[in-house]
Amino acid sequence: MMQIKLSGREDGAPKITVRDLVAGYCDESEQEGPVVGYGGKLNIRPAFQRNFVYGEKQRNLVIETVRHGFPLNVMYWAKIGNDQYEVIDGQQRTISICQYVGDITKAEIGEQGQYLSGEFSINWEGAPKKFSNLTRDQQNEFLDYELSIYICEGTPNEKITWFNVINIAGLEQTPQEIRNANYTGKWLMDAKRFFSKTGGPAIELGKNLVTGEANRQKILETALRWISHDYDNSHKGIEEYMADHQNTENADEIRGYYRNVVDWANKVFPNQTSVRVQLMKGLEWGRFYNQHKDESLNSETLEKRIIELIDDDEVENKRGIYEYVLTGDERTLSLRTFDEKTKIKKYNEQKGICVAKNAVCGNAHFEYGEMEADHIKPWRLGGKTDYANCQMLCKDDNRIKSGK
Numbered sequence: 001m002m003q004i005k006l007s008g009r010e011d012g013a014p015k016i017t018v019r020d021l022v023a024g025y026c027d028e029s030e031q032e033g034p035v036v037g038y039g040g041k042l043n044i045r046p047a048f049q050r051n052f053v054y055g056e057k058q059r060n061l062v063i064e065t066v067r068h069g070f071p072l073n074v075m076y077w078a079k080i081g082n083d084q085y086e087v088i089d090g091q092q093r094t095i096s097i098c099q100y101v102g103d104i105t106k107a108e109i110g111e112q113g114q115y116l117s118g119e120f121s122i123n124w125e126g127a128p129k130k131f132s133n134l135t136r137d138q139q140n141e142f143l144d145y146e147l148s149i150y151i152c153e154g155t156p157n158e159k160i161t162w163f164n165v166i167n168i169a170g171l172e173q174t175p176q177e178i179r180n181a182n183y184t185g186k187w188l189m190d191a192k193r194f195f196s197k198t199g200g201p202a203i204e205l206g207k208n209l210v211t212g213e214a215n216r217q218k219i220l221e222t223a224l225r226w227i228s229h230d231y232d233n234s235h236k237g238i239e240e241y242m243a244d245h246q247n248t249e250n251a252d253e254i255r256g257y258y259r260n261v262v263d264w265a266n267k268v269f270p271n272q273t274s275v276r277v278q279l280m281k282g283l284e285w286g287r288f289y290n291q292h293k294d295e296s297l298n299s300e301t302l303e304k305r306i307i308e309l310i311d312d313d314e315v316e317n318k319r320g321i322y323e324y325v326l327t328g329d330e331r332t333l334s335l336r337t338f339d340e341k342t343k344i345k346k347y348n349e350q351k352g353i354c355v356a357k358n359a360v361c362g363n364a365h366f367e368y369g370e371m372e373a374d375h376i377k378p379w380r381l382g383g384k385t386d387y388a389n390c391q392m393l394c395k396d397d398n399r400i401k402s403g404k
């Protein structure tokens, strides 16, 4: 059963202050070691977390917020064992606080009884002050600040559902990073070697085709979306795939699949000059591959068509060209439309009469707002978006003519 409890507010959820959080704070990340706090019971940087560091400004804002006693956004911990936790969201805020204060349980005590700990200074009433520069009273006030932490306990599936439901805004983690946190295992470790390294194999292979930061799990997410046919971004497909493969020995399947997508795209669209890469990068290559891999496609014929479409002023969305040459769906091209000036002029010229042939309206009169502009000669037959090729039709006839 999924349980979510707010620290200090609900039964069984401990009250957690800055004092509790920084106790035993230890950062061994330089030596590839753990980052822990909360008396050693909190894993602040679990294996799935990236090495992402707050800028100085954001870091100082966190300290300012605590100092003034203003509320920090709620953070999320996952309970992973008896009194053991992992930070799901709030890693950077936690580290900011821990670095500013330091581990007070091991700190030396100054002449005024203050803790001599902490790593950086912030502006405090006009002067830069480290934690060790504060009076004991100021320190105590800071240490007594109570944090709001949701502690959640449940199966990976339950946590995913919950994250989706609350759809946390301003998450420090990307959705795929959260999914990774919920499906750790051999499969994920292997997949990350391939997909999640900046300059790693997946980026190297797909450098002309995919976008996004590998270390923020964007490439892994893309590959998962493609292999699970998750086209509507519901992410249900991704989650099912990850759940099914969580305990698989290795990630051979998705790695091989990704290679197939890239190989197919390179074979079908071999012209990858810098201008072309502008158009190709970030397209839904996995979807194209899934839908067209069994068709016999002639790359030379496609290339000729692509050149024509790039030169065609009627085509406004040049990035839609690749999908169009595969599917023939004109909607991907964002073809030019008639502007208001042309439509009004044409409406007046027609005196408000629908000029459709075999008109279902019987060539009746309509108000301007009830009519739509139509290309007399359609784009696919070479018709342009100019005054000579414009006619105003009633909505019914326009729909019939365009076959919608």
Ligand SMILES: [Zn+2]
Residues within 6 Å of the ligand: 354, 355, 356, 359, 360, 361, 362, 363, 364, 393, 394, 395, 396, 397
């Ligand atoms: Zn009509």
